[in-house]
Amino acid sequence: MATEAGHDANRIYVDHLGSLHLNGASLWNAAEVDIKNAPSGVDAGYKIARGVHTTVAASDTVVTGLATVVSIVASLGTDQADATMAVTASVGDQAGTPAAGSVIIKTWRTDGADPTPLAANAFTKLVNWIAVGT
Numbered sequence: 001m002a003t004e005a006g007h008d009a010n011r012i013y014v015d016h017l018g019s020l021h022l023n024g025a026s027l028w029n030a031a032e033v034d035i036k037n038a039p040s041g042v043d044a045g046y047k048i049a050r051g052v053h054t055t056v057a058a059s060d061t062v063v064t065g066l067a068t069v070v071s072i073v074a075s076l077g078t079d080q081a082d083a084t085m086a087v088t089a090s091v092g093d094q095a096g097t098p099a100a101g102s103v104i105i106k107t108w109r110t111d112g113a114d115p116t117p118l119a120a121n122a123f124t125k126l127v128n129w130i131a132v133g134t
Contacts, residue, residue, distance in 0.1 A: 006078045030098050045069070050130045052077060058119035061098045066133035068094050072103045078127035085109045086117065103131060 012025050026034045033045045049064040064072075074089035086108045094100045105127050108117040 053127045055123050055125045064131045066101050068100050069131045069133040072131045074129040077128045
C-alpha cells in the first residue's frame with residue numbers, strides 16, 4: 001500500500017473529516033484476527049478463494065488453497081452449445097471426502113428431450129468457482 005504524502009507508513013491517523021487511515025498498518029478485532037483486508041460482507045477470519053477448473057471427469061476434487069471450506073459456488077465457463085449442461089459444487093464434510101480445503105465439482109448434461117441429469121461425458125469444460133473458508 002502506498003503511503004500518503006506527509007504520513008509515515010504503518011501509522012494510523014484520523015483526518016479532518018473523521019476518516020480512519022491505516023497507511024499499511026494492521027487492524028485487529030477482539031479475537032486477535034487481522035481484519036484490515038477482510039472482504040466486505042465476509043465475517044472476520046474468513047477468506048475468499050477463487051479459480052477456474054478444467055474438468056477431467058464427471059466428478060472432480062478441486063483444492064482451493066483454504067484450510068477449510070464453508071461454502072462454494074460454481075458456474076460453467078465454457079459455451080455449452082453442444083448439449084444442455086449444468087454444474088454443481090459441494091463442500092462435503094471437510095473431514096474425509098473431500099479433504100479439508102477441497103471441494104467436489106460435478107458436471108451434468110441432459111440428452112435430447114429427456115431432462116434427467118446424466119453425468120457429463122464431455123470433459124475439458126471450464127468451471128468458475130468461488131469458495132469461502134478459513
